[in-house]
Amino acid sequence: MPSGAPAGPDAGxxxxxxxxxxxxPAADDRTAPxxxxxxxxxxxxxxxxxxxxxxxxxxxxxxxxxxxxYDWGWLPAATAERRAAAEDVLLVVSExxxxxxxxxxxxxxxxxxxxxxxxxxxVADHGAGQPAPRTPHRAGRPGGHGMFIVQRxxxxxxxxxxxxxPGKTVWAELAAPA
Numbered sequence: 001m002p003s004g005a006p007a008g009p010d011a012g013x014x015x016x017x018x019x020x021x022x023x024x025p026a027a028d029d030r031t032a033p034x035x036x037x038x039x040x041x042x043x044x045x046x047x048x049x050x051x052x053x054x055x056x057x058x059x060x061x062x063x064x065x066x067x068x069x070y071d072w073g074w075l076p077a078a079t080a081e082r083r084a085a086a087e088d089v090l091l092v093v094s095e096x097x098x099x100x101x102x103x104x105x106x107x108x109x110x111x112x113x114x115x116x117x118x119x120x121x122x123v124a125d126h127g128a129g130q131p132a133p134r135t136p137h138r139a140g141r142p143g144g145h146g147m148f149i150v151q152r153x154x155x156x157x158x159x160x161x162x163x164x165x166p167g168k169t170v171w172a173e174l175a176a177p178a
Contacts (some may be wrong), residue, residue: 057106
């Protein structure tokens, strides 16, 4: 959806929060809050990839994320459920990075954060627009499905505005496979 386009009536329906902005970090802290690691006792682990000015950013972001999933034991997938979870993560990365390319002057950075039962994807960009699922969603038409896909596959998603410069971070959280 073009940046700055109005959100439809169901844009925030999922979990009552999808697409809503959460309070941003302090001006000198550009990292969005990491997911909790309930019951694990382990601190979240973050991987970052600079994308500003890079070419082929969508496959680059997917390959980077795929490697993190291998390192964290999501891949190779032992079950169909685990394989589907990894494929969902890679699809959401593709959609977030593509949206930054098309509607937000390009992505600046991808962050993949593993914490307990949640995997968080963050794409920072220089754009001022507000991503939102296209409403009404038209399944048979090309284009405009990115944020609809993110909304459907993720536990939650939102936007954190940069406080010290133009831009934002679009984040999405997915459940870790059982």
